[in-house]
Amino acid sequence: MAIPYLVYCTPDGEIREEPHLQALTFDNHILESTALIPLPDGATLAMMPDRLAVGQKRNGERHVLPQTRGWATAALVPIGYTRTRLPAYEKVPDTEPLPFFGYSAVAAMNGRLYVAALKTDDPRKWHPRNFNQQVLARLVREKQAAYPNNRIITQHAHCVLDYSCPTASNLFFARWEMAIAVSPGCNSRCIGCISKQEEESLISPQDRLTFIPTVDEIVEVAVPHLEHAEEAIVSFGQGCEGEPLLQWHRIKQAIKIIRMHTDKGVININTNASNPRWLQQLYDAGLDTIRASTISGHPETYAAYYRPLGYTFEDVKESLRRAHDAGLYTSINLLCFPGMIDREREVEALLSFIREVDLNLVQLRNLNIDPEVLLPRMPALDTLGKALGMRVLIETLKQEVPQVGIGNFSRPVKRVHVGM
Ligand code: SF4
DSSP states (O other), X not given: OOOOEEEEEOTTSOEEEEEXXXXXXXXXXXXXXXXXXEOOTTOEEEEEEEEEOEEEOTTSOEEEOOTTTOEEEEEEOOTTEEEOOOBOOEEOTTOOOOOSXXXXXXXXXXXXXXXXXEEOSOOGGGOGGGOOHHHHHHHHHHHHHHOTTOHHHHHHHHHHHHHOOHHHHHHHHTOSXXXXXXXXXXXXXXXXXXXXXXSTTOOOSSOOOOOOOOHHHHHHHHHHHXXXXXXXXXXXXXXXXXXXXXXXXHHHHHHHHHHHHOOOSEEEEEEOOOOHHHHHHHHHHTOOEEEEEESOSSHHHHHHHXXXXXXXXXXXXXXXXXXXXXXXXXXXXXEEOTTTTTBHHHHHHHHHHHHHHTOSEEEEEEOOSOHHHXXXXXXXXXXXXXXXXXXXXXXXXXXXXXXXXXXXXXXXXOOOOTTO
């Protein structure tokens, strides 16, 4: 069996392997070859700033590479892959938190690079090769010229050109799942929010939306996409905004007008599902699918991460139950953090949550955050039982709730009209 060796990044930015040191994981375990897959096409390697590379000598001793040799390195896997282990590193004291990325453990074997991850969906639609930046720049110019006053198009042009956002790009490619951001405000305070951070030292990678689009602006971008795009989905609730539900009234009006123009495609909302009564209005207006964000099926873990303002995990469950009763296709955006969500208490709570709300799909989302920012703010790991591993978590879901799909992104599934 090949031994996974440490991979690190030299001060000049070169990726190297250290054949005298075995690769380790964040919780100081040996990174086994059975946990690894070849680094997939579309993955990128990231140098971890101010984090020293760490490995294990043959005699079992933990060894930190000096700064002069280089830095710890992680892989960022593309959508379609779920990370199973976090990388090991030694933090240089008094340095900044890591940028908001989904760091995955990486190693070298037989001269090739491997990552601790699993393929959990078809990555085709999200592969960087499908987002040619030159073509996008032209399409953005053309769309902005055609709709000079539509602020949603201006916003998502920014998301395309500055963040390479796939769902914003699909608005301009006029295909698949496209973004519609509508809300500057939010009633959660997620530790890992990518559009707004409270603490001085934490820099959110995206700017929060600053305006509330009109119903006309929403309808103007949604109808042509639903009418003409392949496997069309329009999705409210994007990384660059707050909680779309705070604009439920406008979304409701927009859905009604959209459906007067076309019955094609799917209207989806990515939401914290905080208000079942507001969501009921959207279900009644014709929403097709809902994706509720969560990190756990346990109220304590949920509250620790989302720090909800004026709602509880019970509201989230009620929103999903009502969606199921209304015939919507329901999914969760499960924020995946290996070593925490795969602990016994969390796996049990997740299973009972999924059964209780009759869920259709679990979307696995690698949580982009510095482990040393997240963990001190969450319930202590030793109170959550033994870590079973992400692979066991996924296998358990397949065995215990086989009727529930597992993947990494939304499906273009039309709602079932109940009681008609
Ligand atoms: S629900 Fe979304 S916008 Fe609101 S705090 Fe969480 S990540 Fe940020």
